[in-house]
Amino acid sequence: MKFKIEALDPQSKARAGEVTTDHGVIETPIFMPVGTMGTVKGVHQRELKEEINPDIILGNTYHLYLRPKTDVLEAAGGLHKFMNWDRPILTDSGGYQVYSLSGRRKIKEEGVKFKSHIDGSYHFFSPENVMEIQRKIGADIIMAFDECTPYPCDYNYAKRSMHMTHRWLNRCINHLEKVPYRYDYAQTFFPIVQGSTYTDLRKQSAEYIANAGAEGNAIGGLSVGEPAEEMYAMTDVVCSILPEDKPRYLMGVGTPINILENIALGVDMFDCVMPTRNARNGMLFTSEGHINIKNKKWENDFSPVDPAGITWVDTEYSKAYLRHLFVSNEFLGKQIATIHNLGFYLWLVREARKHIIAGDFREWKDKMVKQMDNRL
């Protein structure tokens, strides 16, 4: 994997870059649509590629491990072939999902024992076997196995957990050093900074992660319920320590506003279920603000879903029609809203990139942040 910085914004810490993988180039800043089970819910791969056009998508190790299971993915020749997606894929490590299983998992130094949410069967994730699972899934970018702490988190717990995440990082790296590439392309490894919302822990963790010398680095444990200001403060601290010549990935973030603010702090990569999950609930993001399409006010509004939208659904369907689909619980509504929202998120990061290159990102960002806060 190679990373090249193309432009630095003079008024912020924003960067425009280019990550080169064996499955193609990722222009940064980038938003990665979440394809939990090897599918971005309700979107054909062809639509994803041709209409939404992200350079990279994300898969969830925990979910793919349970279904279709690692051996099926291996027999298929990896997730790319299984789902028919030829661009880069990043997989998370299952750390966040395991954290979400609160009450159904036990975290120990050795690893995490957990109960499947599907059938209650017991499973065990360790830094070593999670690296193996991700290798077999065939992700272009493999994430370290970490513990994602909740918010708020007791200082001592956050500190102990961070140190365990660091020890787990060493075990991940040791394991990956021993094994060759699983397929005929490179698989890159990103370690993850933890430390909850404590500045001293975040600094310590960022330094530890920076020293690992990986090809890219991630910031985890944010977007778990903390106020946006705390998130930005932590991102700022961590970005000032992580190497400048490596891409920075802020995991699980966020709203369109969160994304722009974090780009301004030096983040290059994002993922979040928000555009897809909110779409399925009838919430549309637009550059003018957000829309609850189920509202009665759209019942007789035959104007396009989004006259300024970038995907074909925005002008093919009307607000009244989309509202009807949601009110009638017709799945086509969720399909339309999903394509719209992902199209919007991708448009947003591409515009951000253009403005970074043009040198006027800060001004544009401040204007957009105000606009997007509206409820239409």
Added chain:
Amino acid sequence: MKFKIEALDPQSKARAGEVTTDHGVIETPIFMPVGTMGTVKGVHQRELKEEINPDIILGNTYHLYLRPKTDVLEAAGGLHKFMNWDRPILTDSGGYQVYSLSGRRKIKEEGVKFKSHIDGSYHFFSPENVMEIQRKIGADIIMAFDECTPYPCDYNYAKRSMHMTHRWLNRCINHLEKVPYRYDYAQTFFPIVQGSTYTDLRKQSAEYIANAGAEGNAIGGLSVGEPAEEMYAMTDVVCSILPEDKPRYLMGVGTPINILENIALGVDMFDCVMPTRNARNGMLFTSEGHINIKNKKWENDFSPVDPAGITWVDTEYSKAYLRHLFVSNEFLGKQIATIHNLGFYLWLVREARKHIIAGDFREWKDKMVKQMDNRL
């Protein structure tokens, strides 16, 4: 509306024809995908048009009347504009849905009082107001308001019901004669033959309907649980009486085999929820037989969904991937299966048409009927 017969099969009563409407030409025999609520579930209009490519689709008056409601459709300028579909639309009259509401409706000479399945509110359908609703929906083909009898049906009930359906037919015609076209295109009216599975009643009803002199005629009250042989016997009797120079529409039918057998008896138009509903349950129709994609046997089958399929989904996705989507309850699975099945149904009627024109329909039909009965 114009109807032109292009070819008659020498070995059966099958016909290839062309129905011309103000929204375009319908090549017959045709299968009409069901778009109950102004959407073929899980399929974008663009996919429907470009990939599945039916000449006409069907909407359900009962459902559209309740949601989005007639006044919204009227404000939109009709269902075509509301859903963005510029080819012909046929609407049923609600007769079948009302029949399905057993226990929640009261049928009287004046009309049917029924309780909405959505909110329990009371509504009334009469021949006159159902014509008005369909006019406002803007269907190219409007269906008579009829009573669909159950199977089995007591002879006396079937006879009384048939006569009421005939009286209702007169009221439909009287109403339509008084009103101009609602939009800037012609709306054609089809009466419906009833008579349950009684040959004498079917004959009597077919004669009554033939005398109405409509531009097309329909056969209702079949595909409600009767054995296929009874269905074919009734279709045969009715088709021998209905005028040859008008299209014949067999409502709610059926399996691919049912469709071919009824084409051989002289039917031109079909609709059925089977390809779409079964798709959502993981059942795929193919020319070699049907597939339950949820079966374990497909878990590691990375071959295309249908190597001989006609839509892009057939070769874009593998059986193993499609099975994974169904097992994981991912909606993309239903989307893929729906496009596949509708693509197959449309292929089937188009092939039938080609073989009728080529003069070898009977032979091809007999071969297909055997093949399609397999379980793969």
